[in-house]
Amino acid sequence: VESGVLARVAPWLHTGPVQVKPGLSPDQVVETAHTILHEAGEDALTVRALSDALGVGTAAIYRLIVSKQLLRIAVADLVLSQVDVRAALRARARRGEPRWIARLRNLAVEVRRVLTEHPHSHSVLASELICTPATAAIADGAIGALREGGFSGSELVHAYNAWTGFVFGHTVLEIKPRTAESDELRHGIAGFLDDLDPQAYPNLTSELANLRDRAFSLRTHAGPVGGGRSFDWGLEMVLGSLRNRSKRAGGS
Amino acid sequence: VESGVLARVAPWLHTGPVQVKPGLSPDQVVETAHTILHEAGEDALTVRALSDALGVGTAAIYRLIVSKQLLRIAVADLVLSQVDVRAALRARARRGEPRWIARLRNLAVEVRRVLTEHPHSHSVLASELICTPATAAIADGAIGALREGGFSGSELVHAYNAWTGFVFGHTVLEIKPRTAESDELRHGIAGFLDDLDPQAYPNLTSELANLRDRAFSLRTHAGPVGGGRSFDWGLEMVLGSLRNRSKRAGGS
């Protein structure tokens, strides 16, 4: 097991022997963890559930992973490795638009697609610094596109952070699922919105019918906001601005 | 205790008697939880630590709050209530710029200031749907500014989500503190970045000196990216785009 998930992530993510018993490898732990997280959610991903699923003692898991935190990071890497960076960079530009803009668009949409299909990986993405082969591939693609656009030095840093901050930030906020699982909490939020004081919140109350369940901080369900169209709207905003900055900086 | 924290958040956040024993109210539970979270971090905020700090039995806490999840939301509301929406909306515009743009800028900077000063509230903000008086006040301010800019209907929804997605999304990703607390993990990330294959990640490796510790996914420490300047850079991008959209839509 040389080119497996854990070996890909980094040497510091696994310890001990590579092959413990027939059919049980560190990679299989990560893959099983991914399955549990995807199917049963964050709270269900426990070391004991993992060892049960693998038909092994609880302590045996720690011969294959160094800690649950690193396991979570390895799972996040596994999810993000589904982002097809190459395909995203290949796609063609709309007319009148430079190719690097199309690349940033496709990569952003692809990242969001993968994250939205794995809502339970949200808590890992939001609470750990993730620096793995999968994030490096995405970063490399985005940085390459921005360099094509003429960005360098501090402008490159800021442009990359703006793109990443919007793409990952917006998506992570969209998919956060914890509260959405409690009926009591959802009813509480609904009641709070029903009873808002028009004098205290004049703009909010007069636009509530329009914004409710479609806007951040004003919804009872997790998932895409704005009927799923706000992300694209905001992304075009970001891309348009990057294109303007690029022109000023002399890029295509 | 009528206008306290919990009463402000919502009736569904507290149960039982308002005054349990001299000096012990639901509000005090929330305030103590906020202190523990701020000073000792996420993992230190346990019901037992809370009851110890209040000099009360563990079970007594549940006469004052309905669950730890709602307590966390109440703490997030307490943090976000420090956002001075009124002051942010008062501030003056730069020359040649409409006032609603200045309002969106000041409100964004103010939100980020408060969140950055409370990095440990990150996990609550990232993992719960928060809809409380504090978020309603921020939403009301942002929506008001966007209406001044001529936004309405679906455009208002998307513009609000783009602003919120960038401001909260970027800031939440910046301050996430969990990994940063482990030396082992930081060294692992540093080593991973040192050993990146230039053939697999050509853009990343050639810009690594420039991006390292300044860019998302390429850092070993939590906190503001881009030397603290990327947020403002990205915010001006968002504001510029909103202004363009507004003109097309006929706003000022």
Add this chain to the structure above:
DNA sequence: ACCTGAACACCGTTCAAGT
């Protein structure tokens, strides 16, 4: 050498029992 059961030091939450 590798895995196990059992334990350690915790969690959030509940509830019969006290006063």
Add this chain to the structure above:
DNA sequence: ACCTGAACACCGTTCAAGT
């Protein structure tokens, strides 16, 4: 009526003991 100790059903992690 209000609070308590104790328990319940869990956690992540460790380690002496097995084979």
